[in-house]
Amino acid sequence: MKGWLVPLLYDRAVRLLWLVPLASVGLFTLVSLAPIDPVQAYVGARVALVGPEQREAIAAVWGLDAPAHERFLVWAGNALSGDLGDSITFNAPVTQVIADRFPASLTLVGAAFLFSFAAGTALGLIAAATRGRWPDRIIRGVAVVLAASPGFWIALLLIAIFAVGLGLLPACCAAPPGLTAAEVGLADRLQHLVLPVVAVSVVGISPLILHTRQRLVAFLDSPAGSHLAAHGAGRVWLAFGPGLRHALGPALTVHLAGAGELFGGSVLAETVFAWPGLGQATVQAALGADAPLLMGIALATLLFVFIGNLLADVAARVLDPRLRPEARHD
Amino acid sequence: MLEIEDLCVRFRRHRAPMLTVLEHLDLAAPSGAVTGLCGASGAGKSLIAAAIAGTLPRNAEATGRITVGGKIPAPQTVALAPQGLDALDPLARIGTQLARFARLGGTSVDAPDLLSRLGLAPRVLDAWPHELSGGMARRACLATALATSARWLIADEPTSGLDAASADRIMALMADLAAEGYGIIVISHDLPRLSSVSRTVTVLEAGRPVETAPGKAFSGDGAALAHPFSRRLWQAQEVGASC
Structure with a gap:
């Protein structure tokens, strides 16, 4: 009776399989093109207290010194194993923040x-x-x-x-x-x-x-x-x-x-x-x-x-x- | 006896005189018989059905008298099986639709029995309209009208779009229903089949009835027909039926 349901679910599962990687690439491109500097946003009002060396150190800890495509590959590799990384603003794992x-x-x-x-x-x-x-x-x-x-x-x-x-x-x-x-x-x-x-x-x-x-x-x-x-x-x-x-x-x-x-x-x-x-x-x-x-x-x-x-x-x-x-x- | 006296249908038009599409129709349809209405396309056949069923378009005006047994018919006395198969609700199973019409008629319906009288298997009750063939859908459409338990039935073009065998079966069904005691009015342009089951056939020409003749008069070269238009219509049908 529900002979149409299984093919439909299969079809949509296949669609999800190519949709997620495609969307990830698109999203990452947009995020890395954004004009906001995460270190600057993090430092915020404490700008006078944080010198250039410290900024570079923060960027290095966050992995921001690597080029965008390398960062994406690292992120994608971790995401495949279920680790979506840590949120900078909430200082907690992303999965935790979302949950x-x-x-x-x-x-x-x-x-x-x-x-x-x-x-x-x-x-x-x-x-x-x-x-x-x-x-x-x-x-x-x-x-x-x-x-x-x-x-x-x-x-x-x-x-x-x-x-x-x-x-x-x-x-x-x-x-x-x-x-x-x-x-x-x-x-x-x-x-x-x-x-x-x-x-x-x-x-x-x-x-x-x-x-x-x-x-x-x-x-x-x-x-x-x-x-x-x-x-x-x-x-x-x-x-x-x-x-x-x-x-x-x-x-x-x-x-x-x-x-x-x-x-x-x-x-x-x-x-x-x-x-x-x-x-x-x-x-x-x-x-x-x-x-x-x-x-x-x-x-x-x-x-x-x-x-x-x-x-x-x-x-x-x-x-x-x-x-x-x-x-x-x- | 269902009687129509001096039925006229006119359409109101914007900044123009009324358009008369049906004039001075008199019709007497006894119960227990098939009464035929025939005419070329655009002769106003379907408007008669709409006038009796009360489904004329808003800009139409009907005058005249329609009586059943000498009285103005109560609602639900006359059921209509419309021309289009889209009169079946595409989102309801046939059984559900029959139950709806029975409820509107204030009765319950023995749906499997009704279907078998129309030559349909009981499994049609569970079918959706789009799963039916043209002939089956036509029967289902008739079934909805019969489910109201009305004793008068108007069938509008019940054979249109059907192959010859299906059309023969539907017309035979009309005769069977009449034999069961229903009063049946069949509107059709299929004159050979219509005349073979009808007691009388009224021929319309451009909204005007020209002749009411016994069904038997439509035979041979039409010499028994009084009006030249009826003869021409019959002769044209003969050619059409043979090819």
């Missing part, structure tokens, strides 16, 4: 993923079921405004309204400052999650609304939709019954394939909300020209986006039998 910060990012991106999917598709379905009437107009208006609004600006707006103005929700961080992890309760964590999740979701919601609406409208107008309508099916029944699969299939595919955008949105949101996740670490790594950490985060992101796309492919085939190759050869 420490990934859960926070996954919570944020995962919650935003679920929230934007639920909100986006529900609003899209309602809009299509009430096409041309006021709920549709309002929802479409909101979607267009959201699509045109930058994520960081929405984040600042949310802080200004809900944290500063109304004082309802915390403006920063994943937990109240000054407490140890053991002292932070679930309610605190959830409260701190609300604004960042909404801010990250904004990126994903409006395409989902418009996509879901369009797909459902297409089904309602299709011969299959009007055949059902001719025999007494109402718009709402069609929207939340037979039309659901037509609307949600493409929506889920778009949403999963857009997981990378959510991750990109989380970089901004984590910076604005001081959220201790990978996005914040990315910004710090970039400012410190922390090549090992940047490489590690980029590869982790690549895997994340790759898995999102793979799930999108699987979801599309599960929901639309016409996409399964076995059916095409029938």
Whole structure:
């Protein structure tokens, strides 16, 4: 029955096999071309205390005196054995930094993923079921405004309204400052999650609304939709019954394939909300020209986006039998 | 008896007079028989089906009376099997779709029995529409209409796009359903097959009915037909059927 799944996974595994080395070379080239000098970034304000000899010594310890291609080969050799090197900015192994910060990012991106999917598709379905009437107009208006609004600006707006103005929700961080992890309760964590999740979701919601609406409208107008309508099916029944699969299939595919955008949105949101996740670490790594950490985060992101796309492919085939190759050869 | 009296369909046009596409159609279709509607492409055949089923486009206006047993038909009295095979939902198994139409008709359906009456195997219940051949999909489309448990069925071009053997089977099926007591209206341009199963055939010319003749009158050189257009249409079909 699932005869299409194994070939698909095999195909994608082969793709990953050439994608990772290619991406590594590209990323390393970009990182080594960056104009920031890691030693200078490390020394920072202590510039008067550190002489040229010490700088050379630091560069030698970090291996920066070797040419870029040699450094890449050393990095690639270590990476193959599972060692992604040490982060300069966090002074810890890259795998450790990623493992420490990934859960926070996954919570944020995962919650935003679920929230934007639920909100986006529900609003899209309602809009299509009430096409041309006021709920549709309002929802479409909101979607267009959201699509045109930058994520960081929405984040600042949310802080200004809900944290500063109304004082309802915390403006920063994943937990109240000054407490140890053991002292932070679930309610605190959830409260701190609300604004960042909404801010990250904004990126994903409006395409989902418009996509879901369009797909459902297409089904309602299709011969299959009007055949059902001719025999007494109402718009709402069609929207939340037979039309659901037509609307949600493409929506889920778009949403999963857009997981990378959510991750990109989380970089901004984590910076604005001081959220201790990978996005914040990315910004710090970039400012410190922390090549090992940047490489590690980029590869982790690549895997994340790759898995999102793979799930999108699987979801599309599960929901639309016409996409399964076995059916095409029938 | 399903009766159509003085049915007219007009299209509203932007800054232009109404466009009349169907004029003064009278039709009497008894239950237990097949009633045929025939005409060349563009004669307004499918609009009649749409007018009865209430699926006319928004810019169309229908006047006249459609009654079943002398009364305005309640919803779900007349089922429609549309012309296009895309009337089947591509993302639902046939069994699911039959259950939907049964639910809309306010009944349940013995789907395997319904399929076997239409000459389809029970495994078709688990099939997706894209896995069916043209003839099977046409039967499945008829099955969706029959699943509503309506006793009146309008089949719009049930043989279009089918090979000769499949088309013969579908038309024979129409006759079988009529024998079971259904009232069947078949809209088709396939005059030889239509006339062989129909009690009467109404011929349309450019949106105007020209003649209602018994099915038997469509034979030989068409001498039994009163109107020259019906004769020409029949003679043209004879040539088409023989090649």
